[in-house]
């Protein structure tokens with residue numbers, strides 16, 4: 192963070208984004224193809240992005256932003272990385288989809304198996320497909336139906352996982368959204384994250400009927416809430432003891448927090464292995480590619496080797512797998528060192544600016560992923576969704592827009608991780624750091640949320 196940062200005094204022009212948003216709303220529900228993009232949590236007009244390069248986004252009005260979303264995680268190397276683009280251009284010139292096996296999908300699967308604890312892997316097109324298929328496979332392998340998940344962990348829009356806790360800890364879940372039949376969540380149990388007692392209680396009551404526990408390997412979808420020390424090891428051991436499978440969802444953390452993912456941070460250290468793992472985001476290099484994999488005996492139950500059906504017209508698509516492969520091959524130890532250092536530096540700058548403004552907050556990190564919780568001073572840790580939900584969302588809204596107006600694109604929700612890339616250099620960071628004090632002061636001016644109304 193060496194160079195002086197440019198200041199941007201005047202509000203950004205957003206008329207072309209506004210026009211596109213109006214047109215989009217006429218033809219698409221909410222004007223977007225995935226809800227969080229609509230800015231509903233922060234208000235205002237979403238920015239329609241025209242292009243991106245390195246750590247920067249440029250919107251249709253010509254405004255440039257330092258990007259701290261990275262397409263919600265995938266863009267580990269930054270946008271439009273020349274070597275990824277080169278590999279993709281060559282792949283596209285050879286045709287875009289054949290519906291046959293291809294070389295890049297074999298090489299991508301080999302790369303995943305080499306970097307992670309999985310022995311065999313099946314490629315799919317989205318993280319949702321990966322978790323949905325992993326659960327079907329866990330049920331098929333164990334011959335059991337119940338699935339345990341944690342409140343605040345997001346695994347995509349799988350019916351059985353869009354579930355809210357029932358009335359008691361060991362009671363079955365209820366649909367988390369209209370459109371999900373009660374029957375789909377009736378075999379799901381939702382527990383508070385990081386709560387070993389709650390896990391023990393459900394296994395005591397339902398242990399011989401539980402097919403799997405699925406958890407974000409380290410949650411990033413309620414803000415960053417790291418697993419308590421040995422929590423993943425405890426889950427793996429509890430599953431094994433009861434004949435259930437441990438499904439570690441690494442869609443967000445996979446290939447992002449280490450060369451493998453969260454397993455490289457705690458699994459390898461604590462000596463446990465997941466039975467099944469789901470991947471997505473980084474492994475697609477900005478294209479729709481995802482995967483699930485794990486123990487060879489479990490994966491052997493999958494069609495056509497075994498009886499559990501799963502398929503996809505565009506699974507293992509040659510362009511998507513080429514982009515993913517190029518990205519993973521470029522994701523060297525040096526990239527992860529850069530991400531760790533940069534993330535730490537930015538976390539410190541956020542803390543400095545917030546303290547100077549007298550803005551109560553908590554920064555939580557897991558490897559190079561981190562988020563800022565707008566909680567009151569008495570909250571010293573956010574271990575689960577219940578505590579994450581005590582955030583002052585009005586302060587976040589004001590902070591978000593003050594950063595946006597100064598050319599910093601943060602996730603438009605208080606419950607999301609901030610993502611960096613290998614392309615975030617001193618110049619990009621200086622721009623973020625320069626924007627922080629004014630945004631922190633603006634947020635600090637918002638009154639504390641009255642108790643009970645949070």
Ligand SMILES: Cc1ncc(COP(=O)(O)O)c(C=O)c1O
Nearest residue numbers: 317318319345346347442443471
């Ligand atoms: C941990 C986790 N699992 C699964 C998903 C679903 O992935 P997709 O959006 O590709 O369906 C996400 C998406 O954010 C995620 O963060």
